[in-house]
Amino acid sequence: MENPSNREQIRALFLAALERAPDERAAFLRAQNSDDEVRREVASLLAAHADAEAPGGHETGVSDRAAPRAGGAKRLDRSATLQSGAKLGPYVVVSLLGAGAMGEVYRARDTNLRRDVALKILPESLAADRDRLARFTREARTLGVLNHPHIAQVHGFEALGGVRVLVMELVEGQDLAQHLARGPIPAAEALRIARQIADALEAAHVRGIVHRDLKPANIMIREDGTVKVLDFGLAKACLDDLGSATPPADALAAPPTMTTQPLATEVGVLVGTAAYMSPEQARGGAVDKGSDIWAFGCVLYEMLTGARAFHGASAADTLAGVLQRDPAWDRLPDTTPPSIRVLLRRCLRKDRRERLQDAAGVRIEIDDVLHDPNGSARSPATPDQARLDQSSPVGATSRHRWWVAAAAIGACGVALVAYAVVGKRPVEPRRDQPRQATRLTASAGTESPSADLRFELWPERGTSYASSFDVPFALAPDGRSLAYVAVGHDGIKRLWIRRLDATGEPAIEIAGTENANTPFWSPDSAWIGFFNRHDLLKVRPTDRRVRTITTHASAMAGATWNADGVIVFAGGTGGLSRVSAEGGPVAPVTAGEGSHFWPQFIGDGRHFVYAALIPREIRLGSLTGEPSRALMKFPVAPSSLVYARGYLFFGRDSRLFARAFDEATLELVGEPIELLRGIPITQLGRMPFSVSADGPLAVWPYVAGAPATLRWLTETGATASVVETPARYLGLALAPDARRLAVSRRDSNSGADVWIRDLARSTETQLTFDGNGFAPRWSADGGRLVLTTTTTVPPRLLVKSLQRPTPDFELGGSLLPAFASSWCGDGVRIVSVRIDPITRDDLYVDDLRGGRAERLPINSPANEYQALVSPDDRWLAYVTDESGRDEVWVASFPSGQLKRQVSIDGGTSPQWTDGGRELAYISGRSWLTVRSFAGTDIDIALGKPRELFDAATFVETSPLVTPTTNSYVAAVDGRRFLAAVRANDPDVPPIQLIVNWRTLPRDR
Structure with a gap:
């Protein structure tokens, strides 16, 4: 790995070499008094620069141009090119496609899936550097979530045949650079291409992924016209270590090429294709999605004119033009629609604060032109411009003049006050300064103004919004307050209230609301209902006194309150329940009909809508005993619901929709209207948004689950780090040899996959790749894992062998969702949890020998x-809420003839320790507690409970998500515990408040 001195030498030598003609650079390098490592690194960077500047300088697409012959390919660190027929694991090499500083790329055949792929063989200099390889691995994993029709997909990153291989989608066709070599592209065709590029950028940006090197050579066009964008962020990961210091003022004396900002934490020397670099890149600044917007503008300009927007005799001259000159706007053809001329100017604003902030806004402008080529002079009063902007929740697209926005403020008093809180100019928050509670983000420019106003709502300094499996915030019906759950200075979740109509007033933390979740309001905005781990409570903001409505109730999946004081809530995996807001008995409303979530009263206060998991439907229920009925189907998975003034709001594929509802006929009418994109949805439908009856819409584009690090904890509470990088864990399992750890980990798209970590080597291997793997459990011999897969409906058990070529196989062919819980020592029986709509969560034993599943008698x-x-x-430890509270029990297995309660004041998450002589669990007051255990044929003996340490910082588990998820595991000796401990996420976005959802046209 390069030391700081080497990095400076590499940087200086690289910039000096670029001053020479290309054919003089090799001799210049040989003449330098530098070590071989420095010269090799500079040679690789020069090769990358040559690739970037050359037409078609991409590596993952198969273009119409003939691929270089094996003998003529640039050599990196390997001594021989792989020959046709060579095998790397399941891949058979077909031919060499190209080579560059990032490695050699081959066409190969995947013999398992019977498809052709592109294999990028990484150079040895990167594969041998542990830090750079780790960064590249993290980058590749992040890119693996980009499953989009206009993005070339990363299938995997593997070690095969002694080399590191990136497996990618093989894209065949012609790159845009080749297309442009024939001249400008007609406007209609150029916009069709540009629209697909913008769609790809939008999909990447909502997941926090920036391309960093968008250019025509990285854009492939297939024969059917489909566009694929290649190489998202991969070059940045490969050259991560060069130059971590801010470049000197004379850095433009030679051309930079590609960003080297390590994991977006340091600003470094910039490397890339000069003609498409943004001004902030040219100055050595940080790269973000605004840099991609700039590059997109350069590409669109080039398609329309046939010339680069910025071009000089050298890269340095080109960059000087980027900083000092505007494109030649008069070169745009007369056929360019006026709105596209405006779009280009907004993409190519040198001040990134004035530049378009969102690829969604770009896509929408192009859509408008493609759908209505002659509509550039539309009246602002048309429904198309009156609707909410279909853009990402972060950053608004300006589509109307400022006076239209001012009129929207006047129509909504809360927006007027929020505008006064922050003044008239946006102020970009800095991480080293206190955040403003509310910040105006709506554009007030004179070009393409917008009707919707957006504000950013940050939590109080030192606190963070809680991300669990519920929707952690709710707007008051009158739109004047926001109730939200946040983690305070002491690391405990509580309810907070922020007034939106009080200038500069801070949010208020409500004492007595520890472990709050799922806030919801009374219809008069006078009370806030919420849940903690076991109870349903309420608080009045005026006096902040917390009252208990009922005990033994937990939610995480929605609740609603009508004008008669009736609360309907999702109390578990069965149907919905009801209770009076004044307290009293809890009664079923839709019990026995299956798993029902996210209830919402409509205007009459008698009927309510709710989401049904199986079948995937939005249904209409009633307090008066009328039979429930389906209103519409969910095409993919359920989502949380909100009903407000004649509109039902719901999600689909990370997109928020509204659909009109006729309260007279009790039917949905018209087609769904898409409002926003980029709001993650979990398997059970948690989609973080809220709508007020009197105006605002609040969204939070943040994935579910609290980020956590993995740590060893001893009986005394001492800790040792295992994994410091925060992730969202959904189940842990130690192998019998305690050398490997299997984890389920949620990705940025809310999917979850299973990974195996070698604890001694600190390396990881991905086991599942479909985003549907939960709660892994080891077999006694350590050779197999059973996990829950949600690729099927209902979920089933999936047994995966770690000893190839034994095939995977599924268990649980019934209609009940099945979740893996424990593997018996005999290796042929698995204890699982099945969700029954009548008897709720039940324990079963699955026998691998015959596929039989038997319900245990302890249910x-x-x-x-x-x-x-x-x-x-011989024994089974488990959790039951038969008493009305979660408690840990132990019973003889499988007969259940002997049973004994283990926990005293509530308990979850049992773990056997010390060879089965102790039971550990998390008590009702969140302490890790152990009791000695001894069982005979006639009796069970338990020792006195012994509290070890506070487990309140362990990540939450919710049986509504998976009833077998755990947040810690015990070591074999029982003296150490490996836990997922909550961690701060510095990149948590604010809640976005959008003022005017009521401008939606009601005649659609």
Whole structure:
């Protein structure tokens, strides 16, 4: 790995070499008094620069141009090119496609999936550098979530045949650079291409991924006209280490090429294709999605004119033009629509604060022209311009003049006050300064102004919004307040209230609301209902006194309150329940009909809509005993719901929709109207948004689950780090040899996959790749894992062998969702949890020998879950809420003839320790507690509970998500515990408040 001195030498030598003619650079390098490592690194950077500047300088697409012959390819670190027929794991090499500083690229055949792929063989200099390889690995994993029709997909990153291989989609066709070599592209065709590029950028940006080197050579056009954008962020990951210091003032004396900002934390020397670099890149600044917007503008300009927007005799001259000159706007053809001329100017604003902030806004402008080529002079009063802007929640697209926005403010008093809080100019928050509570983000320019106003709502300094499996905030019906759940200075979640109609007033933390979740309001905005781990409570903002409505109730999946004081909530995996807001008995409303979530009263206060998991439907229920009925189907998975003034709001594929509802006929009418994109949805439908009856819409584009680090904890509470990088864990399992750890980890798109970590080597291997793997459990011999897969409906058990070529196989062919809980020591039986619509969570034993599943006799009409078989297969520890509260029990296995309660004041997450002689669990007051255990044929003996340490910082588990998820595991000796401990995420976005959802046209 290069040291700081080497980095400076590499930088200086690289810039000096670029001053020479290309054919003189090799001799210049040989003449330098530098070590071989420095010269090799500079040679690789020069090769990358040559690739970037050359037409078609991409590596992952197969263009119409003939690929270089093997003998003529640039050599990196390998001594021989792979020959046709060579095998790397399941891949058979077909031919060499190209080579560059980032490695050699081959066409290969995937013999498992029977498809052709592109294999990028990384150079040895990168593969041998642990830090750079780790960064590249993280980058590749991040890019793996980009499954989009206009993005060349990364299939995997593997070690095969002694080399590191990036497996990518093979894209065949012609790159845009080749297309442009024939001259400008007609406007209609150019806009069709540009629209697909913008769609690709939008999909990447909502996941926090920036391309960093968008150019025609990285854009492939297939024969059917489909566009594929290549190489998102990969070059940045490969050259991560060069120059971590801010460049000197004379850095423009030679051309930079590609960003080297390590994981977006340091600003470094910039490297890339000069003609498409933004001004901030040219100055050595940080790269963000605004830089991609600039590059997009350069590409669109080039398609329309046939000439580069910025071009000089050298790269340095080109960059000087980027900083000092505007494109030749008069070169745009007369056929360019006026709105596209405006779009180009806004993409190519040198001040990034004035530049278009969102690829969604770009896409929408192009869509408008493609759908209505002659509509550039539309009246602002048309429904198309009156609707909410279909852009990402972060950053607004300006589509109307400022006076239209001012009129919207006047129509909504809360917006007027919020505007006064922050003044008339946006102020970009800095991480080293206190955040403003509310910040105006709507554009007030004179070009393409917008009707919707957006504000950013940040939590109080030192706190962070809580990301669990619920929707952690709710707007008051009158639009004047926001109730939200945040993690305070002490690391505990509580309810907070922010007034939106009070200038500069801070949010207020409500004492007595520890572990709050799922806030919701009374219809008069006078009360806030919420849940903690076991109870349903309420608080009045005026006096902040917390009252208990009912005990033994937990939510995480929505609640609603009508004008008669009736609360309907999702109390578990069965149907919905009701209770009076004044307290009293809890009664079923839709019990026995399946898993129902996210209820919402409509205007009459008698009927309510809700989401049904199986089948995937929005249904209409009633308090008066009328039969429930389906209103519409969810095409993919359910989402949380909000009903407000004749509109039902719901999600689909990370997009928020509204659909009109006729309260007279109790039917949905018209087609769904798409409002926003980029709001993650979990498997059970958690989609973080809220709508007020009197105006604002609030969204939070943040994935579910609290980020956590993995740490060893001893009986004394001492800790040792295992994984410091925060991630969202959905289940942990230690292998029997305690050398490997299997984890389920959620990605930025809310999917989850299973990984295996070698604890001694600190390396990881990905086991599943479909975003549907939860709660892994080891077999006793350590050779297999059973996990829950949600690729099927309902979820089933998936057994994966770690000893190839044994095939995977599924268990659980019934209609009940099945979740893996524990593997018996005999290796042929698996304890699982199945969700029954009548008896709720039940424990089963699945036998691998015949595929049979038997329900255990210890089940009750309540929930039984989180079951673990003892090391000798004689006992079963599990959780049940039969008493009305979660408690840990132990029973003889499988008969259940002997039973004994283990926890005293509530408990979850049992773990066998010390060879089965102790039971550990998390108590009702969140302490990790152990009790000695001894069982015979006639009796069970338990020792006195012994509290070890506070476990309140462990990540939450929710049986509504998966009833077998755990947040910690015990080591074999019982002296250490490996836990997922909550961690701060510095990149948590603010809640976005959008003022005018009511401008939606009601005649659609």
